[in-house]
Amino acid sequence: MTTAWWKKRTVYQIYPKSFNDTTGNGVGDIPGIIEKLDYLKKLGIDVIWLSPVYDSPQEDNGYDIRNYRMIDDLFGSMEDMDRLLEEAHSRDLKIVMDLVVNHTSDEHPWFVESKSSKDNQYRDYYIWKDGKADGGPPTNWGSIFSGSAWKYDEQTGQYYLHLFAEKQPDLNWENPTMRKDVYDMMNFWLDKGIDGFRMDVINFISKDQAYPDGEVKSGEKYGDPGPYFVNGPRIHEFLQEMHGEVLAGRDVMTVGEMPGAEPEDGKVYTDPDNQELDMIFTFEHMSLDEEGGDKWNIKPLDLRDLKENFEKWQTSLHGTGWNSLYWNNHDQPRIVSRFGDDGEYREKSAKMLATCLHMMQGTPYIYQGEEIGMTNVHFDDLNDYQDIETLNMYKEKSELGWSHERIMEAIYTKGRDNARTPMQWDSSRNAGFTEGTPWLPVNHNYKSINAESALHSQNSIFYHYQDLIRLRKKMNIITQGRFQLLLREDPQIFAYERQGEIDSLYVICNFSSENIEITGELNEELKGAEVIISNEKYPEPSNLQPWEGTVYWLKK
16 A cells, blocks of 8 residues: 655645735735745755635635635735646645635625525525524624624624634534535635645534533633534534545545544544545644643643653554644744744754654644744734734733733733744845835844855754655655653653664654753663764763754664
């Protein structure tokens, strides 16, 4: 049996708005992506995941789609998109597009029709409910972007559900006609030549039809709706239907974004026998530095929690499903600022974090700028922030009594705009991203952290990523080997073994700025091993340097 192509490939996520602007309007565009394809080819990646470029009012940076079959003028034209596909494919690069079908924009023609009257043929494309006896919302559900998840419509006297922004009404997946229209749209793009989909919050599409109230947690104003839409009652039925109507017989890649999915869920979603998805994005490791399920209530990471979480996913899916591996994306802060050291040890800790992740089983995802060690940003002025989640949170937490200082610290640490500042290409004005005024200010450190300087230094983070990508293609053990966690209780070292039939890889990573001595059995084991990649010039198993990440190869 041949190995699916995406098991040895590495994906690079582009957030088009912040990648490369060719028009001077301060917003990245599709011609800007084409301009940088050779840079991506040099890095060694194989697949580009494009965040949404569809026609959109941009309330949530393109995740509110007005027309699924049009390219937004901000980013270019359909002709530009066709050229991107042609240019990427000529370089043996694949293009995966974002599929956002839990919700649309409220400006989508379906919703405009749906809202016009209760008996419109599109009414049931969305989720409309009568209010409670007192006229209040149908349930106490809170929106993920703060406030109620229900919006009252004066014209028809009912509420519609929006798990995200008010301008992002949820689609009603119980409606088979709506589902067919979604599948037709997906086939349109696949027929055009794209190579797969990353599916936005796809495990939210099936709602509990009883629509009960959610539990109101301490300090919260609204009920938690999660149990009633996360991995909902018909989710597997819908995904299997989608597979049959769209994906079956096509050599494409699918990855589902699935907050709240556990390993047992992941096995079902990604088991090829079930014919649902190739892999999923999980979020458990992204919430280990928060208290009580509130992403803004920050606590220090306990490395033992991170190790245990990766072990759980690596061992659960091995031999059945498939993992996706990521540290960063457009919704997460920069990993070198989060779990590394973005000061003295920025380059070294960025390489260590990359090594730790890329030696696991799964398909790795690199988020733009990660390969040069871009960091979180600290805007002093709240007005410099653009993210709707951040701005809504500021208002909500202020009302709950949080101080300005505490909220800003939370934004500096976890805000989504940390990932969205423009790509830092060189040391010229606006980091070479635009000749105009960037839609979001550039991180002030662009003169020292940029792609041009990374390409000129053979010891840069960029070339370390290049080496990791090359190793994945070359060594089957990275794709196929079993995962064995080592030094489980050590609070500073993340060490694991990848076990093959005839060889083993030992991955030793120091998540601290201290020198640490490794003694005992592991030290003895590593004495006869060959170093295949390291961020240290002369690594010694018995003496781990600050933020060291070294991989040893041992033939049995």
